[in-house]
Amino acid sequence: MLDALVHQGKFGEDYVRVLASAAGLLVSKDDVDHDGVDLCIKLPGQSLRGWAPMIEVQIKTTSRPRRRAAAFDYDGLNQKQFNRLAGANFVVPRYLFLIIVPKDAAEYAALNTGGLLLRDVGYYVSLRNEELIEQPSSAKHVRIDVPTANVLTVNTLRRLISADPDQDRG
Structure with a gap:
């Protein structure tokens, strides 16, 4: 069995992978998490933003x-x-x-006659408009406001990839 926090983090990544798969998107992972990116999510082919637009995401979980x-x-x-x-x-x-x-890992997923249910819900936030911290410390934490309106769904995932990042303030 995985350590509880490793299990929770892995489930979070897999949750995002399932949404991306349902959205028809491609997911990749760098071989080393050097830049703070857990997953790259890409729209295959051509879009209004050009060929294969993508986003990079850091995934965090909490129970x-x-x-x-x-x-x-x-x-x-x-x-x-x-x-x-x-x-x-x-x-x-x-x-x-x-x-x-x-809180209980046994509740992460449930199968019933209607299909597979993944629990609970994902949210997203862009920090694009935030100021960088001078002389950042790995010992000090930053409070992030993650809007409850920014629910991560198949449609919002597609929108995040297709949107002009200068127009997306989420």
């Missing part, structure tokens, strides 16, 4: 979400991780995906 008004307060990124997602100086748009998972 104890802290909701405040219309957002989750997420404190799981340290300052160095934050700087790998923040600002507009990326060729490929980057997003933070927050996957809310059940």
Whole structure:
């Protein structure tokens, strides 16, 4: 059996892979997580943005979400991780995906006559408009507001890849 946190993180990545597959998108993973990117998600072929537009994502999971008004307060990124997602100086748009998972790993998935149910829900946020932290520390964490309206679905995943990153403020 996997360590509980490794299991939770793997499920989060697999959750995103399932959504990308359902959306008809391609998923790849760098051989080393050097740049703070867990997955690259690409639309195959030509689109309004050109050939094979893609996004890069950092996936985080939590089984104890802290909701405040219309957002989750997420404190799981340290300052160095934050700087790998923040600002507009990326060729490929980057997003933070927050996957809310059940506390009990036995509840991650359920099969019934209607199909396979993955629990619970994923959310996304762009940190493109955030200022970089000068002299970032891996010991200090940054609070990220992840809007509850930014639900990660097949359609929103396609939109994130197809949209002009300068127009997407999510």
